[in-house]
Amino acid sequence: xxxxxxxxxxxxxxxxxxxxxxxxxxxxxxxxxxxxxxxxxxxxxxxxxxxxxxxxxxxxxxxxxxxxxxxxxxxxxxxxxxxxxxxxxxxxxxxxxxxxxxxxxxxxxxxxxxxxxxxxxxxxxxxxxxxxxxxxxxxxxxxxx
Amino acid sequence: xxxxxxxxxxxxxxxxxxxxxxxxxxxxxxxxxxxxxxxxxxxxxxxxxxxxxxxxxxxxxxxxxxxxxxxxxxxxxxxxxxxxxxxxxxxxxxxxxxxxxxxxxxxxxxxxxxxxxxxxxxxxxxxxxxxxxxxxxxxxxxxxxxxxxxxxxxxxxxxxxxxxxxxxxxxxxxxxxxxxxxxxxxxxxxxxxxxxxxxxxxxxxxxxxxxxxxxxxxxxxxxxxxxxxxxxxxxxxxxxxxxxxxxxxxxxxxxxxxxxxxxxxx
Amino acid sequence: xxxxxxxxxxxxxxxxxxxxxxxxxxxxxxxxxxxxxxxxxxxxxxxxxxxxxxxxxxxxxxxxxxxxxxxxxxxxxxxxxxxxxxxxxxxxxxxxxxxxxxxxxxxxxxxxxxxxxxxxxxxxxxxxxxxxxxxxxxxxxxxxxxxxxxxxxxxxxxxxxxxxxxxxxxxxxxxxxxxxxxxxxxxxxxxxxxxxxxxxxxxxxxxxxxxxxxxxxxxxxxxxxxxxxxxxxxxxxxxxxxxxxxxxxxxxxxxxxxxxxxxxxxxxxxxxxxxxxxxxxxxxxxxxxxxxxxxxxxxxxxxxxxxxxxxxxxxxxxxxxxxxxxxxxxxxxxxx
Numbered sequence: 001x002x003x004x005x006x007x008x009x010x011x012x013x014x015x016x017x018x019x020x021x022x023x024x025x026x027x028x029x030x031x032x033x034x035x036x037x038x039x040x041x042x043x044x045x046x047x048x049x050x051x052x053x054x055x056x057x058x059x060x061x062x063x064x065x066x067x068x069x070x071x072x073x074x075x076x077x078x079x080x081x082x083x084x085x086x087x088x089x090x091x092x093x094x095x096x097x098x099x100x101x102x103x104x105x106x107x108x109x110x111x112x113x114x115x116x117x118x119x120x121x122x123x124x125x126x127x128x129x130x131x132x133x134x135x136x137x138x139x140x141x142x143x144x145x
Numbered sequence: 146x147x148x149x150x151x152x153x154x155x156x157x158x159x160x161x162x163x164x165x166x167x168x169x170x171x172x173x174x175x176x177x178x179x180x181x182x183x184x185x186x187x188x189x190x191x192x193x194x195x196x197x198x199x200x201x202x203x204x205x206x207x208x209x210x211x212x213x214x215x216x217x218x219x220x221x222x223x224x225x226x227x228x229x230x231x232x233x234x235x236x237x238x239x240x241x242x243x244x245x246x247x248x249x250x251x252x253x254x255x256x257x258x259x260x261x262x263x264x265x266x267x268x269x270x271x272x273x274x275x276x277x278x279x280x281x282x283x284x285x286x287x288x289x290x291x292x293x294x295x296x297x298x299x300x301x302x303x304x305x306x307x308x309x310x311x312x313x314x315x316x317x318x319x320x321x322x323x324x325x326x327x328x329x330x331x332x333x334x335x336x337x338x339x340x341x342x343x344x345x346x347x348x349x350x351x352x353x354x355x356x357x358x359x360x361x362x363x364x365x366x367x368x369x370x371x372x373x374x375x376x377x378x379x380x381x382x383x384x385x386x387x388x389x390x391x392x393x394x395x396x397x398x399x400x401x402x403x404x405x406x407x408x409x410x411x
Numbered sequence: 412x413x414x415x416x417x418x419x420x421x422x423x424x425x426x427x428x429x430x431x432x433x434x435x436x437x438x439x440x441x442x443x444x445x446x447x448x449x450x451x452x453x454x455x456x457x458x459x460x461x462x463x464x465x466x467x468x469x470x471x472x473x474x475x476x477x478x479x480x481x482x483x484x485x486x487x488x489x490x491x492x493x494x495x496x497x498x499x500x501x502x503x504x505x506x507x508x509x510x511x512x513x514x515x516x517x518x519x520x521x522x523x524x525x526x527x528x529x530x531x532x533x534x535x536x537x538x539x540x541x542x543x544x545x546x547x548x549x550x551x552x553x554x555x556x557x558x559x560x561x562x563x564x565x566x567x568x569x570x571x572x573x574x575x576x577x578x579x580x581x582x583x584x585x586x587x588x589x590x591x592x593x594x595x596x597x598x599x600x601x602x603x604x605x606x607x608x609x610x611x612x613x614x615x616x617x618x619x620x621x622x623x624x625x626x627x628x629x630x631x632x633x634x635x636x637x638x639x640x641x642x643x644x645x646x647x648x649x650x651x652x653x654x655x656x657x658x659x660x661x662x663x664x665x666x667x668x669x670x671x672x673x674x675x676x677x678x679x680x681x682x683x684x685x686x687x688x689x690x691x692x693x694x695x696x697x698x699x700x701x702x703x704x705x706x707x708x709x710x711x712x713x714x715x716x717x718x719x720x721x722x723x724x725x726x727x728x729x730x731x732x733x734x735x736x737x738x739x740x741x742x743x744x745x746x747x
Contacts, residue, residue, distance in 0.1 A: 049347060050328065050340065057336050058665070070403060080401035084384070087407050088350050088398070091379045095282065096343060096372070097291025106411040119411065135291065143299065143334035144672065145474040145497075173549055177733035178641040198732075208640060208696055300448075302466065302475050302650045302675060306731045309643035322682050331661050332476045332674035362731035364647045365465055366446050 007061035007127040009036040014044045017068035024113030032117035033124045045078025049089040057140040062102045062127030069107040146192040148250045153187040163213025168196040199356035201226030201312035216242040221267045222356030225389025226312040232394040257392035300365040303333035307359035350376035351397035354389035415601040419577040422597035423455045429594040439505040440464045458505035461546040467653035472533040479671045496529045498536040509723040511541040511565035513653030519715040520656045538586045541566030547611035550724030552737040556619045560610040571607045579605045617744035626709045639700035641732045646677030648726035
């Protein structure tokens with residue numbers, strides 16, 4: 001019998017808030033599902049919107065993006081720019097047929113260790129129920145003779 | 146059109162401009178961009194309902210700028226493009242003279258302020274057929290939309306007619322041309338096409354004047370303009386800012402409000 | 412070695428059935444959502460008997476994206492995996508004679524100094540059934556290049572429609588013979604004087620030999636800058652063209668594996684000749700436009716013994732700014 005499907009989750013998080021928050025989750029010994037691969041960036045403002053598509057086309061089934069709460073950005077305004085970017089790109093992804101249920105956005109501060117665990121668990125459970133994101137993975141190999 | 150021909154003659158004779166960029170008769174019923182420099186060719190200029198291509202793309206083309214001060218036959222979207230190009234510091238007021246086609250005649254718009262005033266009176270709405278198509282797409286399920294774009298973009302050959310014909314795609318080094326690393330795949334396979342068109346729509350969001358020239362340029366009939374229209378409409382809806390309204394930069398994607406409201410960040 | 416027969420429309424249908432049931436792919440010019448594409452043909456009625464597809468059929472032998480090889484990184488080792496071109500036997504049914512002729516122009520390049528196994532495998536597996544044009548449009552100019560709407564060059568079988576229905580079928584090659592052998596009895600004796608629908612009239616706009624001579628003295632002419640003022644430098648003309656053959660090689664890889672792809676490229680694009688140093692020998696659109704014309708009408712005949720154009724006019728129809736090749740060439744050929 002084949003192993004039950006375990007989703008590959010990729011998380012793009014900012015160094016100063018969410019990454020530190022995830023560290024706190026660990027030091028607080030709060031358990032959460034280990035499907036997530038965390039990618040640390042200096043700031044959500046640095047997250048190129050195409051990183052979401054890159055994650056999907058390279059085998060991720062779900063993507064999490066998280067950073068500092070508005071007004072708390074270590075670089076003052078990075079997360080404001082990120083917010084604007086996602087407000088447009090998310091709608092565009094949906095318009096072009098990308099499943100938004102597989103993309104989770106959040107603000108998680110360095111003090112919110114519990115929130116990080118909750119976020120990851122919820123997102124992972126959602127994506128597990130949706131199954132592997134074969135549509136985009138197949139797309140990555142299509143159209144080549 | 147008589148008024149346009151005589152205006153062109155007047156401008157060229159006086160040396161006010163060195164070239165009049167406009168539309169001329171093309172193959173069959175087509176119109177083609179023409180660059181009138183000689184006074185005796187002013188009669189080549191045509192204005193009719195078949196003149197739909199946004200000619201503003203030539204305002205940033207080196208070979209055209211090298212001809213000298215430019216006048217340009219301006220349909221509404223061209224006026225908007227001039228403003229957006231000005232806002233992005235790609236055009237100087239003294240280098241371009243807009244010839245707006247109005248009822249029965251030609252209006253010279255020599256300053257960006259004059260163009261802004263004229264543009265403010267032109268209604269926003271994109272064509273009915275295009276709006277219907279966007280509405281139809283947004284009413285579909287995600288799966289249906291994915292199938293729609295897969296079928297359309299499957300024909301894409303990455304010729305970049307869309308990019309080349311767009312007045313706002315003036316970057317001498319497009320993101321597609323950068324190869325260390327090659328961020329978006331060059332080849333016209335499925336993922337290469339999807340990613341290119343996504344990036345282009347995002348790079349146009351807040352800058353697009355909704356002329357539809359990109360979609361008209363596509364040799365294989367992909368409605369790529371619907372993507373940039375959608376991105377532009379999204380920006381307008383979310384932030385109340387738009388492309389081509391003013392010669393003063395008001396770019397939604399490089400600005401923000403601390404209280405921008407979204408519904409999806411936990 | 413050509414043999415002539417008549418074939419009824421019903422017999423073409425029988426042949427089609429025999430082909431598809433033997434696992435062969437049949438493609439031809441077909442109306443799909445208002446556009447003419449080279450698409451799957453199921454019945455003769457699918458085939459558009461006149462009209463040019465937007466994109467040529469060259470994709471059958473020279474796809475827009477094809478994989479050349481794959482590799483895996485295994486610790487310090489690299490495992491290289493050659494790709495064998497998977498060429499499904501394909502019949503192009505109802506192809507315009509100009510497109511049929513175009514394969515030769517591809518062949519001379521792909522077999523010039525090295526033999527391209529990808530092109531050759533696909534070409535060997537492709538049979539061309541041409542169909543004489545009885546209509547043409549204002550972008551067509553095959554007759555300016557020494558060809559005609561009922562040219563047999565490049566076709567394995569050429570069909571010419573009869574006024575009473577059905578076709579005269581000229582079987583021109585061994586491949587053509589092998590094709591008709593698949594459906595026994597579909598060919599009938601040739602008519603004494605076949606009453607074919609007259610081929611389209613395409614008035615020559617210039618003479619290719621004369622043009623080639625004129626080009627010899629025109630390299631520095633201001634004509635090229637003038638003609639190319641409106642050119643946007645996209646790749647639409649090159650990509651729809653049945654003879655354009657320029658390609659780009661792209662390696663797409665991550666830390667574990669990669670693939671080498673060949674994709675269409677266009678000399679009209681600025682970065683086509685951009686050197687790593689930053690120097691660009693064809694930095695102006697006029698230089699790129701001139702290159703396009705010379706490549707097809709001077710360098711090809713000089714060096715490869717064939718024109719790099721068949722006069723199909725697809726470039727002109729696809730061009731977003733109405734660069735009409737026939738007009739431009741006629742202008743170049745007529746000036747002193």
